[in-house]
Amino acid sequence: MAQPILLPCDGCGQLADPQHIARRLQRLAWATRYRPVHIQALLLGGIAPKLDSNFLYAPHTLFQGEAGTILHAAQIFTEGKSPEIVLAEFQKLGLMLTHILECPLEDGVSAAQARELLEKQLPSTVARIRRSFKPKRLLLISADLQQLADKLH
DSSP states (O other): OOOOOOEEOTTTOSEEOHHHHHHHHHHHHHHHHTOOSSOSEEEEEEEOOSSGGGSTTOTTOOOOHHHHHHHHHTTOOOTTOOHHHHHHHHHHTTEEEEEEEOSOOOTTOOHHHHHHHHHHHHHHHHHHIIIIIOOSEEEEOOGGGGGGGGGGO
């Protein structure tokens, strides 16, 4: 059996197989569906969650982990609502969530390697924030970004 060709992912900088790229594109499509026209506040996380149930924009999610925390902080209640209604409320507030590393870390990536990936992806994320998102405010929501905060000014 042929070994798959690994190429750097433009969303996280990790060497990626075709499944990794497909998963990134799927998450990007989910997030784009609920992107506000005018972003009042861009919530910036460090590393995208591994589980889809923790990824805010995943369909059929139970809004656990990071997703649940963000919705709780935004005072959006999920009980008795479909994911589409919850995400529409988030969108109407002008909120958008993105991560510097748009993909979860592959197994075996150390904390030092994760920090290196964050630093490497930061310039492209800043460019995307300025050129595409153009938010009124930028809110850092991840402890991973504490050491990179001054580079985001």
